[in-house]
Amino acid sequence: MKPESATRPESVFAMLPSVDDLIRSEIGQSLITSLGRRRLTVVSRVVIDELREDLKGRKSAELSKESLLDEAGSLLMKRWSETQMTGVRRVINATGVIIHTNLGRAPLSEPARVALLGASSYCSVEYDLRTGERGIRGVRVEEMLCELTDAEGALVVNNCAAAAYLVLTAFASGREVVISRGELVEIGGEFRVPDVLARSGADLKEVGTTNRTKLADYENAISDKTSMILRVHPSNYRIVGFTKAPSLDELADLAHRKGVMIYEDAGSGAVSDLNSISLGDEPVIKESIEAGADVVTFSGDKLLGGPQAGIIVGRSSVIEKLKKDPLYRALRVSKLIYAALEATLESHLRGDASKSIPVLRMAGMEAEQITSRSSAFIKKTPNQRLRLELIEGKSAIGGGSAPLVYPATTLIAIEHNDRSASELEAKLRENDPPVISRILDDKVVIDLRTVSESEETELAAAIEQL
Numbered sequence: 001m002k003p004e005s006a007t008r009p010e011s012v013f014a015m016l017p018s019v020d021d022l023i024r025s026e027i028g029q030s031l032i033t034s035l036g037r038r039r040l041t042v043v044s045r046v047v048i049d050e051l052r053e054d055l056k057g058r059k060s061a062e063l064s065k066e067s068l069l070d071e072a073g074s075l076l077m078k079r080w081s082e083t084q085m086t087g088v089r090r091v092i093n094a095t096g097v098i099i100h101t102n103l104g105r106a107p108l109s110e111p112a113r114v115a116l117l118g119a120s121s122y123c124s125v126e127y128d129l130r131t132g133e134r135g136i137r138g139v140r141v142e143e144m145l146c147e148l149t150d151a152e153g154a155l156v157v158n159n160c161a162a163a164a165y166l167v168l169t170a171f172a173s174g175r176e177v178v179i180s181r182g183e184l185v186e187i188g189g190e191f192r193v194p195d196v197l198a199r200s201g202a203d204l205k206e207v208g209t210t211n212r213t214k215l216a217d218y219e220n221a222i223s224d225k226t227s228m229i230l231r232v233h234p235s236n237y238r239i240v241g242f243t244k245a246p247s248l249d250e251l252a253d254l255a256h257r258k259g260v261m262i263y264e265d266a267g268s269g270a271v272s273d274l275n276s277i278s279l280g281d282e283p284v285i286k287e288s289i290e291a292g293a294d295v296v297t298f299s300g301d302k303l304l305g306g307p308q309a310g311i312i313v314g315r316s317s318v319i320e321k322l323k324k325d326p327l328y329r330a331l332r333v334s335k336l337i338y339a340a341l342e343a344t345l346e347s348h349l350r351g352d353a354s355k356s357i358p359v360l361r362m363a364g365m366e367a368e369q370i371t372s373r374s375s376a377f378i379k380k381t382p383n384q385r386l387r388l389e390l391i392e393g394k395s396a397i398g399g400g401s402a403p404l405v406y407p408a409t410t411l412i413a414i415e416h417n418d419r420s421a422s423e424l425e426a427k428l429r430e431n432d433p434p435v436i437s438r439i440l441d442d443k444v445v446i447d448l449r450t451v452s453e454s455e456e457t458e459l460a461a462a463i464e465q466l
């Protein structure tokens with residue numbers, strides 16, 4: 001009997017391309033500049049091994065040397081594009097969630113981007129251009145923060161969690177911190193107030209109840225072990241209905257009467273006049289300082305609209321002590337952050353933040369503005385297989401800021417003749433640049449509130465390709 005060559009495993013494996021074949025193939029050559037020869041060799045070897053495994057049980061009659069080389073090429077390409085999809089890439093945020101934590105919170109203003117790029121070269125981060133001598137890191141930002149908030153001093157660290165940790169470690173380690181039960185919250189991303197307190201060595205002294213805490217509750221809890229009263233803005237969480245909490249003024253008066261500190265973790269914090277934008281009850285940092293807070297912390301990349309940073313403002317004695325703490329050296333920010341933050345704060349000081357700071361501009365956009373942009377967008381995005389229609393919807397502030405504020409918007413709903421909503425959503429995500437959309441009632445929806453005018457062409461191209 002003739003041997004069944006078609007099922008003999010050796011013959012299948014003999015068709016397998018070598019690593020060299022794959023590198024020399026068109027796809028291999030096209031990846032050489034991005035990957036470099038050494039990595040291309042490593043990845044090609046992995047791909048060939050994978051293909052060898054996959055060949056077990058396949059019949060050689062269906063295969064040829066050429067078809068296997070093509071398969072190896074596709075696998076190589078797939079691996080490369082998957083690697084590309086796991087890094088940090090610019091994306092188009094079409095979700096309508098303005099401070100989208102997963103998408104990097106606040107997009108920087110144009111001046112902040114320019115400043116960031118400038119500082120990526122040599123820069124005067126610790127050099128005084130007036131004297132040609134060593135300068136002090138962060139002075140300009142600190143001055144601007146004081147000007148904006150009326151605080152005596154300011155300091156910048158890596159994020160608001162670091163700011164809270166530094167303040168608590170420096171002032172409350174081994175002592176008690178009095179806090180309302182209604183404020184023992186988790187902000188998200190593993191920031192839990194009780195855990196931060198514990199890690200900083202402070203003893204938690206809970207007062208009141210989840211929904212109601214009176215001034216007397218605080219007063220009764222203060223002893224000679226108390227270092228401070230802590231007030232935490234609940235950020236992404238609200239207790240509504242039968243509630244009570246003393247005002248910051250009252251708490252500050254009490255603290256000072258008793259000789260302890262009052263610290264407010266404001267989280268988002270508005271620094272300039274946001275009257276034109278309705279953001280609910282977000283604390284205004286200047287008002288917290290005015291109310292008598294000794295120290296206030298907030299994030300740089302929430303409503304401030306700048307880079308990731310934790311900002312600490314307060315009494316000069318407090319700030320001086322924090323500056324001298326070795327922990328500060330470990331939590332300080334880079335020249336890039338100072339540069340971007342400076343430019344962001346300049347916008348707030350100039351008084352044009354509601355126009356020049358992207359998160360504030362997006363939050364203040366009227367629904368009619370979005371409607372007219374959306375209808376113009378639909379007209380210039382023809383695609384026979386798609387149905388685009390405008391529907392009413394809601395955007396969100398996001399990032400744990402103003403959780404009860406959902407600005408009215410107009411959404412572009414997309415339906416395809418033969419693709420499902422989740423297929424469309426995935427395809428938009430795979431676009432270059434990736435487009436992040438939402439699915440609502442089985443339709444993909446796009447909210448132009450969070451898409452800048454300059455991104456519209458790319459967005460239209462992504463939609464046309466669906």
Ligand SMILES: *Cc1c(COP(=O)(O)O)cnc(C)c1O
Nearest residue numbers: 159160161233235266267268299
């Ligand atoms: C967001 C937030 C934090 C954490 O800020 P990061 O900048 O993300 O570290 C801490 N406290 C409050 C009240 C917040 O809202």
